[in-house]
Amino acid sequence: MVHRLAKVINDLLWNKLPDWMSDKQKMYKIGNLMGELCRNQLIVNKGSMATPQWVLVK
Numbered sequence: 001m002v003h004r005l006a007k008v009i010n011d012l013l014w015n016k017l018p019d020w021m022s023d024k025q026k027m028y029k030i031g032n033l034m035g036e037l038c039r040n041q042l043i044v045n046k047g048s049m050a051t052p053q054w055v056l057v058k
Contacts, residue, residue, distance in 0.1 A: 005043065005054040009034060 010030055017026045034054070037043045047053030 005056070006034065006052070 013030055013033070014026060017029060021029065034043070038045070041057055043054050043056055045052045046055050
């Protein structure tokens with residue numbers, strides 16, 4: 001299940017990525033971007049690994 005923040009990011013970026021990328025590549029790219037946001041402590045998971053609840057850090 002995709003959490004709301006992840007879905008918002010997905011919706012915003014999906015059509016901005018190049019058309020030559022497959023859906024799988026787009027999923028990986030967005031996942032990598034979310035991972036970078038997490039590593040840079042811009043978002044944190046307040047849920048569990050099974051049901052993540054990504055929250056923006058203020």
